[in-house]
Amino acid sequence: MGITDFFSDVWDTFAHPSPDAEAPKGGSSTETPAAGTPEESSEEAEVNKQDAVKSDESQQEQGHIPSDDAEEEEEEEEETVDPKDKLEADCQESKACAPAKHHYDECAERVMGQIENDGKAKEDCVEEFFHLAHCATQCAAKPLFSQLK
Template sequence: MAFIQKFMASLVPTVKADEEEAELVDPQKVIREECSLQPKCAKLQDKLTTCNDRVNSRKQTAETCLEEILDYVHCVDHCAAKTLFSKLK
């Protein structure tokens, strides 16, 4: 068994990451967070929060916040799409 492991190790090099290496960050998350802070998207997020608070305060309601969610996500995605692909390798 040890022979097979040594043989495979000689064929397939192993790469060990440095423990001091920085944690990888998803550029999409960073860009989306920045976009959510822009005034237009922040305004839509406030509307979504208001709707969520209103719906959650009631025990029975047919109201959903689907329109507010779609508007907010569309705003953030539209903003992020402008710069996201320039960050990809």
């Protein structure tokens, strides 16, 4: 099979609608209600009630229906707090990262001043931010892993 045969097969597949996709022929039935309407026969109503009762009973036996107490317990559970975030925040303020924080703060002040004066900044503080983040990560690594062990 050559490349041209491949493309012609692809074209034939997508260019012509599939005969399976045609709408069914014939009219609609007037004996039963249309799909999506709230009307149901008395037989259907009885069967639906029986099914609902059976479903509720089986779920209660298997413990699938949560009680109100279970829902309250789930809401009261505390989310675990990542110690890395606190350690990095503490390290950013520490003496070890003071030079990086100083450079970042100076840059942030310059950029804010440019935005206030000119309406836009000529620079950004991405490099200074990454230096500060790197310092904080390095500082927090040892205490973090000692907590995790």
